[in-house]
Amino acid sequence: MNTYLELIAFSLVIGIGATLVMDIYAVILKRFFNIPSLDFRIVGRWIGHFKEGVFSHKNILQAETIRYEGAIGWLAHYLIGISFAFLLLLIWGTEWAYHPTFGPAISIGLLTTIAPFFLMQPAFGFGIAASKTPNPNLARFRSLKAHAIYGIGLYVAALLLSMVLS
Incomplete structure (x- = not known):
């Protein structure tokens, strides 16, 4: 497969998969521990104001x-996840992706x-x-x-993708 095509395809698969894992974790925290995660409508609201020059x-x-701020926020969330997977592969x-190791993945995750x-x-x-939130730490x-x-x-x-690729 063409390296550029691999880069795009693997970024999509790995980025969506990783973001989905993050979202499942958030659902578990909310359901079992009543710990809320970021409301992606806020992200959509932020992005929605860009067209007015407000950043x-x-x-x-x-x-x-902003109209459709929830959809905009969720789309941005997944596009960001894909972008960071792209960065890892770059x-x-x-x-x-054929032989994933934990170090690069956790490094990018934390970064x-x-x-x-x-x-x-x-x-x-x-x-x-x-720093301006009620409990910054x-x-x-x-x-x-x-x-x-x-x-x-x-x-x-990436591990799941590597199993499909081999």
Whole structure:
């Protein structure tokens, strides 16, 4: 298979799989421990305001709602998951998908925490690394856990893909 085609196809499969693992983890936390995860409508609201030239908010929760913000947020969530899988494959190569190892997957998973800490949370008005939230350390810990689960998901999705490929 063409390397570029592999890169795209593997990114889609691994990224969707890893994001799905992350979402299953969030459902388990909510159902059994009543721990909420990020409401992706907030992400959709943030993205929806881009067309007005608004990229950061004093408090995204008080910003005007956007039509279809839930759908926009969920789509963005999965596209971001695919993009980070793409990054993993760019760094370690598509050959990694044939013989996945845990280190690269968990490394990318943990490194993806940079996005919420330094881009999304400040843009939402929550401060760098959730510093303006009621319990910043808890928010940081939950973000790290969720992104570690995403990293595990990258590995699991790649393992399943490698079984199909062999």
